[in-house]
Amino acid sequence: MRLEFLTPLYERPGPWASVHLDTDWGDRDTPARRELQAREVCRALAEKGADQQTGHAVYEALTAFGGRPGEAGRAVYATGGEVVLDPPLTHRPAAPMDVTWAALPHVAPLLDLAAQEPVCLVVYVDRTGADLELRTPLGAADAGSVVGKHWPLHRTASADWSERHHRQRVENTWEQNAQEIAEAVTGNQEEYGADLIVLAGDPYERRAVHERLPAALQPYVVETEHGGRAEGAGSRLLDADVERARQEHLSRRAEEELDRFRAAPEATAEGVPALVEAAREHRIEELFIRPEGADAQRRVWVGEAPDQLAMRRTDARYLGARDPDPARADDALLRSAAVTGAEALRVPAREPADASPAGGLGALLRRPAHAA
Template identity: 55%
Template sequence: MDLAFLHPLYEHPGPWASVYVDTSRHTQSAPHERSLTARALSRELAGQGADEPTCHAVRTAVEELAHSPEPHGRALFARAGEVVLDPPLATPPPGGSSARWAPLPHTAPLLELATEDPVSVVAYIDRKGAEFELRGALGSREASAAAGKHWPSPRRSTADWSVRHFQLRVENTWEHNAAEIADALAVCQEETCADLVVLVGEERERRAVRARLPRRLLDRVAEAPHGAGSRLLDEDIERIRAEHVHRRAAEELERFLAARVPDEEGRTGAVEGVPAVVEAAREHRIDELLIHLGAPETNREVWIGEDPDQVAVSRTDVKALGGRATWPVRADDALLRSVVETGAEAVSVTAISQAEGPRGGVGALLRWA
């Protein structure tokens, strides 16, 4: 996951209010319930020591969601009486709405709740061309369309040569159309940077287009078994998107497991456990952070200073790094701050068996051994 959108959170000192709001209930009583939630979250922050202006800003922001059509939820990060960032969530927060007041913004849940939202180009293919739709967890919009040659109408004849002639004409025209659609689809994917390409249509048409797509797209392509008129199509697309997220996490975990095996000179391309990963973060060596949310070491206490480089497992070590002010924080939040500031990425491997993941639930692929 690219975490660049979190940069504004690390341009200002804390403490921070981190609020996750569940807006997945859409009933007549939802506005009233969200108003109650706004007051409850504000009280919870105040009980944790948050200042009144920040509590007020959070309460106002949550109340403004009372009539929001948000399908899943929203995260709110606030300080000094201002909501600095409010990304939408791709899935409702487990356990409902929550609030936390801490020296760093509690961004770790976003790896599960906001990040894994692969953008998909859905191609609705027929024999005349195709329409493309750009779809994410928060909705969809029309992307573009590809028009093929006009499809010939069959003659009403029982003669063998007539039937065969029609089939050949159909085949020849469809060969052209499939190539046109594949070219347009490849351009659409490149322009939108879509993670997935989903083909919808008759099986023969899907396969013809797929066979003509560039090789670079082959591992991004999936076919929906149900057509455009089926009520099951949305379920197909969501399943395909979820499988993509799981597959990517599995691939990154596989890379990690291979990289932690020492080479002939005893060097490894990965580290695991909070102390080793914190050291790598301090040296700007993390290429990708792997976190198993809820694992034993993700909420382990580490110490930070004002700068992202000032992170260590003990307060004394942070002082030695030049930190004048120091704070105890969660390990996952401290590591995510370092990842954002150094342009690295992060991925949740929570959906994969913990026994296969990094020790303690925290690991990193390194930029150099």
């Protein structure tokens, strides 16, 4: 999971209001219900010590509109009377309402709820071209189309030489169209950084496109028999296939990264003290978090700068923090990872205890500059 979208949260000081809400109410979604939920959130923030201006900003954000298509929840991050980040959630939070007021924004839940969703390029293929659709955690968007040759496109059953020649020309047209579609798909994948490519359409056409995609993309291509380019061909079965491909991709990637972690103990760190030291040295390449682990909620001390991170308050002062604050270890490490260009991975809870980082927190480390 890339963390660049979190950087606005670390460009200003706290304390921060962090709100995660279940808003997947279906037909029961009404302005009155949204207002009631917003009032409950503001009451909880006030009880935790939030200032009135920040509470009001959160209230305005929660009551401003009725939600986005496909939204299952809301995450709102605010400080100093202003909402800084307000991403929709694609999965329902475990609790109907989770509200915190702390020195750092509580972003760890986003590993489960939003940004980990793979970007998917869906390609609706037929003999004459293709329509491309980009599906992200924020919804679906048109990604262009390919218009191939329209003649000749149909074979005949005759054995006459001229008809055999015609059939060859038809097959050449199909192959040329498939090549143009494959080139467009490759370009879109590079432009948008798609993690998955889903090919929908008739078996012959989608297979022809599949075979012409670069070898480097082949592991990320999935074919589905559901959906197509014809009007009305879209179906819930296609949506289910896309979601299944996304979840399989996440599981596969998590396992691959954990295999790297297990195979190179000399290039990893486990436990909060070792991770805090690695974060201060900007050596974290990829952060592993299992929120259920005991270490995720361990207390560390932080200052205004990401480097001002320590196990003890006095050590944080030594690093330059004027008045260090307590913070959750996972949120402090995610701040460091975001500002130093590291990535983060949510470790599945089903992993056995001895297969995931000890305590639920670990990291793959960058090589020291002198070792490069």
